[in-house]
Amino acid sequence: MSAGAVAAIDLGATSGRVIVGRVGPDVLDTTTVTRFANSPVRAGDGLHTDILALYDAALGGLRAALHAHPDVASIGVDSWAVDYALLRGGRLLGNPFHYRDERSERGVAKVHEKMPHSTLFARNGLQFLPFTTLYQLAAEDPDVLGFADTALLIPDLVAYWFTGRAVAERTNASTTGLLRDGTWDDELIRTLGFARGLLPELVSPGERVGMLRPDVAASLSAPERLPVTAVGTHDTASAVVAVPMEAGHAAYISCGTWGLVGVEVDSPVLTPEALAANFTNEGGVDGRVRLLHNVMGLWVLTEAMRGWERAGRGIELSSLLTQAAAVDPAAVPVFDIQDPRFLPTGDMPARIKAWCDEHDVVAPRTQAEYARAIIESLAQAFTDTVAAASRISHVNVRTIHIVGGGALNDLLCQRTADRAGLPVLAGPVEATALGNLLVQARAVGLVSGSLEALRDLVQRTHAPRRFTPAP
Numbered sequence: 001m002s003a004g005a006v007a008a009i010d011l012g013a014t015s016g017r018v019i020v021g022r023v024g025p026d027v028l029d030t031t032t033v034t035r036f037a038n039s040p041v042r043a044g045d046g047l048h049t050d051i052l053a054l055y056d057a058a059l060g061g062l063r064a065a066l067h068a069h070p071d072v073a074s075i076g077v078d079s080w081a082v083d084y085a086l087l088r089g090g091r092l093l094g095n096p097f098h099y100r101d102e103r104s105e106r107g108v109a110k111v112h113e114k115m116p117h118s119t120l121f122a123r124n125g126l127q128f129l130p131f132t133t134l135y136q137l138a139a140e141d142p143d144v145l146g147f148a149d150t151a152l153l154i155p156d157l158v159a160y161w162f163t164g165r166a167v168a169e170r171t172n173a174s175t176t177g178l179l180r181d182g183t184w185d186d187e188l189i190r191t192l193g194f195a196r197g198l199l200p201e202l203v204s205p206g207e208r209v210g211m212l213r214p215d216v217a218a219s220l221s222a223p224e225r226l227p228v229t230a231v232g233t234h235d236t237a238s239a240v241v242a243v244p245m246e247a248g249h250a251a252y253i254s255c256g257t258w259g260l261v262g263v264e265v266d267s268p269v270l271t272p273e274a275l276a277a278n279f280t281n282e283g284g285v286d287g288r289v290r291l292l293h294n295v296m297g298l299w300v301l302t303e304a305m306r307g308w309e310r311a312g313r314g315i316e317l318s319s320l321l322t323q324a325a326a327v328d329p330a331a332v333p334v335f336d337i338q339d340p341r342f343l344p345t346g347d348m349p350a351r352i353k354a355w356c357d358e359h360d361v362v363a364p365r366t367q368a369e370y371a372r373a374i375i376e377s378l379a380q381a382f383t384d385t386v387a388a389a390s391r392i393s394h395v396n397v398r399t400i401h402i403v404g405g406g407a408l409n410d411l412l413c414q415r416t417a418d419r420a421g422l423p424v425l426a427g428p429v430e431a432t433a434l435g436n437l438l439v440q441a442r443a444v445g446l447v448s449g450s451l452e453a454l455r456d457l458v459q460r461t462h463a464p465r466r467f468t469p470a471p
Contacts (some may be wrong), residue, residue: 010433068112088147129280238435296378320367335377336373400424
């Protein structure tokens with residue numbers, strides 16, 4: 001086998017990118033062709049994802065990628081989970097609602113009237129999150145939902161626009177709450193009053209979705225018969241593919257806007273302990289299960305920085321983290337970063353101060369102190385969640401892997417190692433794109449082997465940085 005090229009469209013919660021990978025048995029090189037913002041838009045009816053702007057940016061990046069790398073043999077798309085678009089007759093009925101929109105709370109009440117979370121957990125294995133797809137669907141305008149004939153998760157929508165084939169990839173479908181044992185849960189769907197016809201056929205990572213439509217291929221100056229391959233379309237599923245870990249002894253943290261903290265297991269863990277700890281069982285590549293818990297992530301820090309920017313007190317992240325590293329950790333509070341008040345957009349420093357006032361602790365005063373408090377609180381949340389994952393799964397965690405943008409945050413990596421008392425291996429930063437590329441490369445024959453073989457290739461080509469816990 002020789003090296004060849006594949007292209008990944010990776011749509012994150014706050015930004016997107018198009019990356020070309022050259023992949024072979026001993027090769028895993030990437031070129032970032034373009035990056036673009038993913039900024040939600042608030043309209044009169046709520047907060048929306050500007051999906052057409054994202055699609056246009058992805059097309060532009062793909063066009064540039066194919067111009068620079070005409071030998072691209074496949075395209076794969078991943079994105080954040082749970083959000084979806086409604087269509088009728090192939091026509092988009094409106095910009096998708098954003099998972100941070102407040103409407104989901106209405107859906108929670110409607111769903112739990114028919115089935116409590118404990119019963120749902122026994123069926124779908126998911127932690128309670130108020131924005132899970134089934135709650136969002138329950139919050140929809142009944143007239144709009146009744147008019148729609150198809151619901152597509154974000155990466156499946158992009159793949160549909162590329163190929164004309166509507167499918168639901170299993171790793172992302174597992175986050176909807178409507179999947180049971182790898183198939184749509186018809187009984188649950190009927191109980192909740194949703195039309196079964198909304199949900200398309202399921203495909204698994206590595207399956208071919210279809211070829212680019214002729215009009216799309218022409219607009220991209222793409223070669224004829226260029227396939228779109230299903231990857232782990234949930235970005236965390238792709239990221240976990242590229243964690244260079246020994247799964248039986250490691251925890252992973254896919255850290256960006258969110259911190260997805262967990263371990264890899266062979267089958268769902270549906271114990272009372274997992275339910276009480278609010279852990280989730282999501283689908284992984286090659287039939288693996290990602291037992292994990294959502295931690296708020298670097299969202300709290302980036303939203304605080306946006307607030308300072310709006311107030312005319314903007315600061316560069318590198319400068320802020322340098323100042324934060326000089327702050328005595330004993331001088332700042334460790335607050336509950338999982339408190340629901342930190343989920344919506346808004347004034348994060350004011351919310352942190354309010355939490356401190358309510359709990360009779362001294363609030364941070366300066367930007368550096370706020371940043372250090374966020375880092376310390378996030379590191380503690382990571383530590384607690386890793387310990388819980390180990391206990392619930394019986395995985396003897398000896399190492400913590402941090403991938404994604406958080407792997408660049410040395411202070412966060414070191415303080416997680418210090419608080420957990422375990423070594424942290426940081427990187428790769430572009431784990432999601434790498435996992436996307438690797439699944440495509442295996443599907444088109446550029447590499448072969450198990451998930452462990454793919455991770456070994458990552459280890460050999462993208463060795464992580466090690467953070468040793470302080471004495």
